[in-house]
Amino acid sequence: MSFLCDSIYFITVFLFGTVASICFTGVPFNRKNILTLSVFCALDGILQIISFAVFGQEISRGLYPVVVHLPLVLFLWLIYKCSWITSIVSVLTAYMCCQIPLWCGLAVRLFSDNKIIYTIVYVGCAFVTFYFLYHYESNLAQHFMPKANKSVYILGILPLCYYLFDYASTIYTDMLYTSNEFVVQFMPSICCIFYFVFIFYYYHKLEEQEQAERLAESLHMQLTHAAIDLNHMRTMQTQAASYRHDMRHHFTYLQALAGTGNLDKIQEYIQTAQSDLDAITPKRFCSNELINLLLSAYDTKAESEGISLLVQASIPAELPLSDTKLCAILSNALENALHASIETEEKFIQVQLAERNQTLLIQISNPFIGTVSFQNGLPVSTQAGHGFGTKNIAAIADSYHGQFQFFAKDEIFTVRVLLPLVET
Numbered sequence: 001m002s003f004l005c006d007s008i009y010f011i012t013v014f015l016f017g018t019v020a021s022i023c024f025t026g027v028p029f030n031r032k033n034i035l036t037l038s039v040f041c042a043l044d045g046i047l048q049i050i051s052f053a054v055f056g057q058e059i060s061r062g063l064y065p066v067v068v069h070l071p072l073v074l075f076l077w078l079i080y081k082c083s084w085i086t087s088i089v090s091v092l093t094a095y096m097c098c099q100i101p102l103w104c105g106l107a108v109r110l111f112s113d114n115k116i117i118y119t120i121v122y123v124g125c126a127f128v129t130f131y132f133l134y135h136y137e138s139n140l141a142q143h144f145m146p147k148a149n150k151s152v153y154i155l156g157i158l159p160l161c162y163y164l165f166d167y168a169s170t171i172y173t174d175m176l177y178t179s180n181e182f183v184v185q186f187m188p189s190i191c192c193i194f195y196f197v198f199i200f201y202y203y204h205k206l207e208e209q210e211q212a213e214r215l216a217e218s219l220h221m222q223l224t225h226a227a228i229d230l231n232h233m234r235t236m237q238t239q240a241a242s243y244r245h246d247m248r249h250h251f252t253y254l255q256a257l258a259g260t261g262n263l264d265k266i267q268e269y270i271q272t273a274q275s276d277l278d279a280i281t282p283k284r285f286c287s288n289e290l291i292n293l294l295l296s297a298y299d300t301k302a303e304s305e306g307i308s309l310l311v312q313a314s315i316p317a318e319l320p321l322s323d324t325k326l327c328a329i330l331s332n333a334l335e336n337a338l339h340a341s342i343e344t345e346e347k348f349i350q351v352q353l354a355e356r357n358q359t360l361l362i363q364i365s366n367p368f369i370g371t372v373s374f375q376n377g378l379p380v381s382t383q384a385g386h387g388f389g390t391k392n393i394a395a396i397a398d399s400y401h402g403q404f405q406f407f408a409k410d411e412i413f414t415v416r417v418l419l420p421l422v423e424t
Helices: 004-025 031-062 064-078 084-097 099-109 115-144 148-154 156-169 188-243 249-258 263-280 288-306 325-344 388-399
Strands: 306-312 350-354 361-369 403-409 412-420
Touching: 004 031, 004 115, 031 064, 031 263, 031 412, 084 099, 084 148, 084 156, 084 288, 099 115, 148 156, 156 188, 156 412, 288 306, 288 325, 288 350, 325 388, 350 388, 361 388, 388 403, 388 412
Parallel strands: 306 350
Antiparallel strands: 350 361, 361 412, 403 412
């Protein structure tokens, strides 16, 4: 009976650790994967039987990492195509989870030394633990384990420390059971250190998430405002067209004034009509309606600040890009250029727009005073609540798989954006 209980125990440990490792890798349990896993379990089971027969139980326990864990890591890496770090962390984590049914079995031993009861409790707890891992943890693991990013390394620290501690203090030596204070306090200390490392990492991840949410909210607001501004500019264009259409009425009125010989009235009316028409008529910079309206609006703003807007635009009338996103890029870049140019002696903004090799080039340059600091290729704003404009430009360029560049040289700041006009 003792041999049967030991056999059931070792088989349960082996199957639990192997299948739990699969859960942590995020590999789905479909028919093909289950069949492949069954073949591995059978072959590795034979290898364990040979190890027990040749070396005996005690030595085989020490060889378990070589006989079971190493083949399982290679199996996950080579057969299931998991990354090496994912394979290692999954096996280490599964090994640590074996502690749960083991502890439950030891708890029963406080009340009974019956090996059959211990085996039944261990097997039952192993099934309950696996059920929890399969239905809850495996879904989470599919999101972060396959990526093999920094979070996987951090999550692997505790299982690795437990693995090394367990083998060093209970299998290769008996230091844990000799009441050595250093050994006894090792794992609690590791858990404490891991807790603080995890909290530190988690806090920074929350900061990054909050910053990403603020950037997304800022981009959404700017796209909304861009749509409103675009509609407003189109309304002005419609008004200009209507004003030109009604020009015959102005001529009729002027003809009536001319009949009375009232030249002062004629001049006053012409000046008023000309001023009204100039206010709503956009300048012509290019054949593209959207960009022409936008440049015309910013030319008016620049002129009011004594800034010259120098434009070179050679682009098609239609662009396969979102009007609001294109408007957001130009508005952000031109708005920043306006603020920077106001404080300079040479007040100008140079705009270059061109279509080359199915790519839209947007380049805006302006003089500036002081220094510009960069972080991750983006200019850093020293004013609170600022700096989202350049981030939004970068985000929109990334959404089109385009390129962006910000640089300052010889007191001239330049933003350059390349947007592909075909799908990549």
